[in-house]
Amino acid sequence: MLFLTILLGLVALGASAAAVALYLQTSRLKQQHLDANKHIQALQSSQVQNESMRSQNAQLSQMVEEARDEDRKKVEWLDHQQQEIDWLRAELEKRPKITQKRYKILTVGVKWTGKTSLTLKWSNPLVDLGALQGTKIERYERTVSHVTTKEVVTEHVFEIGDWGGEHIVDAQQELIMDEIHGLLMVVDLAGKEGQRVDQQRVHDQLREFQPQSLKYFFGPKTLASCKAVVLFINKSDVLSGTPAEVEREAKNYYKPLIDALELYKSQIDIRVLVGSATYGHSTHFLFSHFVERILPKNAYDTQLLQRMKADLPHSAQAIPHGLPPAHGMQQPGQHGMHPHQVPPPPAGAATRLPQPAYPQATSRFNGR
Ligand SMILES: Nc1nc2c(ncn2[C@@H]2O[C@H](COP(=O)(O)OP(=O)(O)O)[C@@H](O)[C@H]2O)c(=O)[nH]1
Ligand SMILES: [Mg+2]
Known part of the structure; x- marks a missing residue:
C-alpha cells in the first residue's frame, strides 16, 4: 500500500515536473516566436529602405550622366568658340x-x-x-x-x-x-x-x-x-x-x-x-x-x-x-x-x- 502510495506520489511528481517543463518549453517557444516576428518586421522595413535607396541611387546615376553630357557639350562649345576666335583673329589680320x-x-x-x-x-x-x-x-x-x-x-x-x-x-x-x-x-x-x-x-x-x-x-x-x-x-x-x-x-x-x-x-x-x-x-x-x-x-x-x-x-x-x-x-x-x-x-x-x-x-x- 505504502508502495502504491509512493508510486502514485512519484507519478504525480513526474507528471508535475513534466507539466512544468512543458510550460517552460511553451513559454520559450512563444518568446522565440515573438522574436522571430520582430526580426521579420525589421527585415521587411529594411527591404523597403533598400528599395528606396536603390531608386535614389538610380536617380543620382542619371543626374551624374546628364551632368557629364552637359559637360561634354560645354567642352565642345568652348572648342567651337575657340575655333571661331581663331578664325576671326585670322580674318582681322587680313583686314587693312x-x-x-x-x-x-x-x-x-x-x-x-x-x-x-x-x-x-x-x-x-x-x-x-x-x-x-x-x-x-x-x-x-x-x-x-x-x-x-x-x-x-x-x-x-x-x-x-x-x-x-x-x-x-x-x-x-x-x-x-x-x-x-x-x-x-x-x-x-x-x-x-x-x-x-x-x-x-x-x-x-x-x-x-x-x-x-x-x-x-x-x-x-x-x-x-x-x-x-x-x-x-x-x-x-x-x-x-x-x-x-x-x-x-x-x-x-x-x-x-x-x-x-x-x-x-x-x-x-x-x-x-x-x-x-x-x-x-x-x-x-x-x-x-x-x-x-x-x-x-x-x-x-x-x-x-x-x-x-x-x-x-x-x-x-x-x-x-x-x-x-x-x-x-x-x-x-x-x-x-x-x-x-x-x-x-x-x-x-x-x-x-x-x-x-x-x-x-x-x-x-x-x-x-
Ligand atoms: N529767326 C531765326 N532764328 C534763329 C536762326 N538760327 C538760330 N536762331 C535762333 O537763335 C537762337 C540761338 O541759336 P543757337 O544756335 O543756340 O545760337 P548759338 O548761341 O550761336 O549757338 C535760338 O533761339 C535759335 O532758335 C535763324 O536762322 N533764324
Ligand atoms: Mg551754341
Missing part, C-alpha cells in the same frame, strides 16, 4: 588697318547767332565729343569718307568745334592753340527770338569782328593751315523782299566786315553766305564747300562723290548765276548765294572733283 585723318573746322561768333543750330544742320554730326576740356568749345564729329587701299582704310573726319562763349576774342585763344582747316564766322541780323533786324546787335557784332580782331584771327598759323573761311550772315528769314533784295540788304548790314575780310582774299579763301539755320537756307552748301576746299582729292569715296556731284553740277543747271570765284570774294554787282536758292557750284568745282566711274548720282545722303 584703319587710320583717321581729321580736319578741324571752328565755328565762331557771339552768343545766339545760331552757331549751334547751324553746326547741327550743315554737318549733321554723328558724334558729340563733348566740350573740349577747359574751353567753351563743344566738339562734334562727322565722318566724311572712307578710302581703302591694300593695307589701310583711311577715315576722313570733320571735327567741328562750336564756340559757346560770349566774346569771340576768347575764341582766338583756341585758334592760336589749335591748327584749324576751316573757319566758319557766324553773324546774325536779329537777336535770340528776334523777328526783325536788330541794328544795335549788328553794330555790336561788327565791333566784335573789327579789323583789329581779324588780324588775330588771320595770324600766320591760321593762314598756313586754314583752307576755307566762310562768313555766314544768319537769320535772313527776318528780312523780306525778293531773294536778291534780301541778300543785298543782309550784306549791306555787314559791309564793313565784308570789306575788312576782303583784305585777306589773296591769302585765304573767303566766302560770304546769307542764309537761315532755322529754315535751312544756304546751310547745306557749307558741307560741299568745306569738303571741296579742305579735303584732298584722293580722300573722296563713292558716296561723297555722289553727294558732291548731286550738290554741285545739278544746282549749276538750276541757277544761271554762279557763286563768286572759288578764291576770293565776290565782285561788286555779283550776287552770292541766296537763302532761297539751291547753291550753285563754286567756279571750277566740276573740274576740281575726281572723275567718278559710275553714272550721274540721283540720291543725296543725309548730311543736311
